[in-house]
Amino acid sequence: MKEKIIKNSKELFPYIIILIIVLLIRTFIATPIKVNGSSMYTTLDGSEFMILNKLDKIERYDIIVVKTPGDELIKRVYGLPGEKISIENNTIFINDKKVDDIYAYGETSDYESIVLEKDEYFILGDNRAVSLDSRTIGPIKKSQIKGTTNFILYPFHRFGKLKNK
Numbered sequence: 001m002k003e004k005i006i007k008n009s010k011e012l013f014p015y016i017i018i019l020i021i022v023l024l025i026r027t028f029i030a031t032p033i034k035v036n037g038s039s040m041y042t043t044l045d046g047s048e049f050m051i052l053n054k055l056d057k058i059e060r061y062d063i064i065v066v067k068t069p070g071d072e073l074i075k076r077v078y079g080l081p082g083e084k085i086s087i088e089n090n091t092i093f094i095n096d097k098k099v100d101d102i103y104a105y106g107e108t109s110d111y112e113s114i115v116l117e118k119d120e121y122f123i124l125g126d127n128r129a130v131s132l133d134s135r136t137i138g139p140i141k142k143s144q145i146k147g148t149t150n151f152i153l154y155p156f157h158r159f160g161k162l163k164n165k
Contacts, residue, residue, distance in 0.1 A: 029054055032153060033065060035074055039125030039132065042105050043162065044074070049154040054147040058121065061103070063162070065146040066123065068137065074149070075133050076103055079122025081142075086113035087135070092124075104128055111135050121145070 035048040040063070052065055058077055066073045079085040084095050090108050092099040101108070106129040116122060120139035125131025134140065150162045 030147075033072075033074075033149060037130075039127050039130055040074055040076070041127040043076075043103060043126050047155070048152050048158065050149045051151040051153060052147045052149050053151075056148040058142075058145060058148060062148045063150055064121075064123065064148050066140050066144050067146055068140075068144065072146070073123075073125075073132065075123035075125050075131070077121050078124050079116050079120075079134075079139070081116050081118045081120055083122075084113060084115045085111070085122045087111040109135055114139065119143070 031052050031054070033050050033052045035044050035046055035050060038046045040046070043063070056062070058064065058080075060077055060080060062077045064075060064077055066075060078092060078099070079094060084093075086093045087108055087110050089110070092101050092108065093113075103126045104124075105127045108124070108128045111134075114122075116139050119142040121142070122134045122139050124133045124135070152158045152160060152162065
């Protein structure tokens with residue numbers, strides 16, 4: 001009987017290791033996410049399943065997932081820590097330089113000039129008319145960012161890495 005238990009546990013050992021590895025990857029490296037809503041239209045239509053990368057360095061124009069009280073938002077990064085951000089007459093300025101805003105869909109409402117702290121980011125949804133973003137909730141903290149995403153798993157006709165415009 002004891003030999004049978006030892007044999008069975010040796011057979012289960014590789015499966016236990018695989019399960020532990022999968023759990024570690026999902027917890028610390030990457031996990032699937034579901035996009036909800038139309039705030040990232042035209043880039044995303046709101047029904048995609050994507051991969052969330054928890055290790056990427058955050059750069060301007062990255063699409064990120066942000067945790068807020070009661071919700072998770074998917075938005076695009078515009079302002080980086082230490083930068084001065086303002087929006088006037090549908091034009092974004094970073095450090096007083098006009099930004100070529102190729103991702104915007106709709107009008108971008110004005111936003112009074114602000115200098116981001118060392119751990120803050122300014123985020124916008126691509127579909128400006130319906131997006132809950134930094135124009136409403138203010139800058140977000142690095143600790144609120146769950147990770148970046150740029151790889152679509154589903155729908156299958158869009159499978160793969162998002163292409164920049």
